[in-house]
Amino acid sequence: MRKFLQEFGRYSMLMGRVFARPENRKMVWKQVPVEMVKLGTDSIILVAIISIFMGVIMTMQVVLNTENPLLPRYTTGLMLRDTYLLEFSSTIMCLLLAGKVGSNIASELGSMRVSEQIDALEIMGINSANYLIFPKIMGLVLFMPVLVTLCTGLGLLGGMGVAKFTSLITVDNFVYGLQYAFIPFYFTYSVIKSIFFGFVIASISSFYGYYANGGAIAVGQASTNAVVKSSIMMLLMDIVLTDIMLT
Amino acid sequence: MIEVLDINKSFEGKKILHDISANFYDGKVNQIIGPSGSGKTVLMKCVIGLHIAEDGQILYDGRDILNMRKDEIKKLRREVGMLFQGSALFDSLTVIENVLFPLEMFSSMTKIEKEKRAIFCLERVNLLEDKHKLYPSEISGGMQKRVAIARAIALNPKYLFCDEPNSGLDPVTSLVIDKLIKEITQEYDITTIVNTHDMNSIMETGDHIILIRDGHKTWEGSKDDIFKSDNESLQDFVFASQLFKTIKTVHNNN
Numbered sequence: 386m387r388k389f390l391q392e393f394g395r396y397s398m399l400m401g402r403v404f405a406r407p408e409n410r411k412m413v414w415k416q417v418p419v420e421m422v423k424l425g426t427d428s429i430i431l432v433a434i435i436s437i438f439m440g441v442i443m444t445m446q447v448v449l450n451t452e453n454p455l456l457p458r459y460t461t462g463l464m465l466r467d468t469y470l471l472e473f474s475s476t477i478m479c480l481l482l483a484g485k486v487g488s489n490i491a492s493e494l495g496s497m498r499v500s501e502q503i504d505a506l507e508i509m510g511i512n513s514a515n516y517l518i519f520p521k522i523m524g525l526v527l528f529m530p531v532l533v534t535l536c537t538g539l540g541l542l543g544g545m546g547v548a549k550f551t552s553l554i555t556v557d558n559f560v561y562g563l564q565y566a567f568i569p570f571y572f573t574y575s576v577i578k579s580i581f582f583g584f585v586i587a588s589i590s591s592f593y594g595y596y597a598n599g600g601a602i603a604v605g606q607a608s609t610n611a612v613v614k615s616s617i618m619m620l621l622m623d624i625v626l627t628d629i630m631l632t
Numbered sequence: 633m634i635e636v637l638d639i640n641k642s643f644e645g646k647k648i649l650h651d652i653s654a655n656f657y658d659g660k661v662n663q664i665i666g667p668s669g670s671g672k673t674v675l676m677k678c679v680i681g682l683h684i685a686e687d688g689q690i691l692y693d694g695r696d697i698l699n700m701r702k703d704e705i706k707k708l709r710r711e712v713g714m715l716f717q718g719s720a721l722f723d724s725l726t727v728i729e730n731v732l733f734p735l736e737m738f739s740s741m742t743k744i745e746k747e748k749r750a751i752f753c754l755e756r757v758n759l760l761e762d763k764h765k766l767y768p769s770e771i772s773g774g775m776q777k778r779v780a781i782a783r784a785i786a787l788n789p790k791y792l793f794c795d796e797p798n799s800g801l802d803p804v805t806s807l808v809i810d811k812l813i814k815e816i817t818q819e820y821d822i823t824t825i826v827n828t829h830d831m832n833s834i835m836e837t838g839d840h841i842i843l844i845r846d847g848h849k850t851w852e853g854s855k856d857d858i859f860k861s862d863n864e865s866l867q868d869f870v871f872a873s874q875l876f877k878t879i880k881t882v883h884n885n886n
Contacts, residue, residue, distance in 0.1 A: 505716060
């Protein structure tokens, strides 16, 4: 408990420095699109592949495992839509991204710490936390809704592919299910969650990378800690956000 | 001039620096020498303010860094250049972008003036134009050190810190770097502090030297005083190798 409080204190102080006034606002904001590309657009292929395949697999599983005459045929589309909107595109996809993006951030900052690049920034009189971490947080927070929307769209497209190219379910039934009892707020909920998760991934991973101390082993440990801790925090935050927004 | 007065530093209860006092002079290469693990780097980091000394004073031309506000420290750091042991160049930036970085961050020059200044600094460290667009990983260790010096002097610093500038370099390249540091120090009247245990470097550029051993200052003098001194700690450190024992014998006979 004491260790947790100590870490939380250090994390809070780091965030204080991250959101402090920068020495040169233009230079810091110039890094935001760079980070968006590095952390966001470079993840599009991974997100696309996982979303489409999971859409296909989930559709097949639902059709094959719900052969109950009491369940209407359109259940498959409806279940896929709500699963993607409520949990898959935000929580599960962000957990996967925590692995890719989180380890990337932690290892980059850890390497910079080990090779004294962060010290070099401090010596120049630059708030290194602000210059290095703020663009990563902003880049991911701003791009996460795009990834989540893409994930939902491609997942549903995968399901549609099953309806179109197999005889498991008809396109009409699937599309009817997608449209049935649609609650637009679910989309907003998904986007809001992704913004919080983007912040959690970027800030926690940055924290472990920024304070990596030692050599290559420390960078590896920082990477592992970044992925594990940000995943746990995201799951806890998921419960809180769901409780606040859906109950 | 930088004055260090009675500073102490401990890590997790272990005392690393014991009551260190020293002066570092303008226009001179001031060296902190000593064996590995003696506390040289900790002393240098305390002087820069990367580690906070527990007590005493560290005066930059009369301004005590230990009693400064954060914004004052930031301002002071713009007068400081540093050459790190591993160069610490930014991997994602090219050679010229590395030198431009402090200018972009703090200077009010126009874009053309900044580029001119960066090219001037790179030329001053004899780095040819064909290397300017390369990334740090594409140039040799010696060139990386020269780029780091160019970056350190980009904002015309009053104080230059060099942490083991010869580490990982061959003897010839080491001499080039030593010479460059000395020339720049004299040319711009900078207070330069070099942390080293390289004997060639000590004999080449040591205008003012302090010896640290187990966290204590055990000797102070210039490279010319080394042969005259009978300080045991200095003798153990400097004349550890057969080569330097022979040099000392020859020197004393002459």
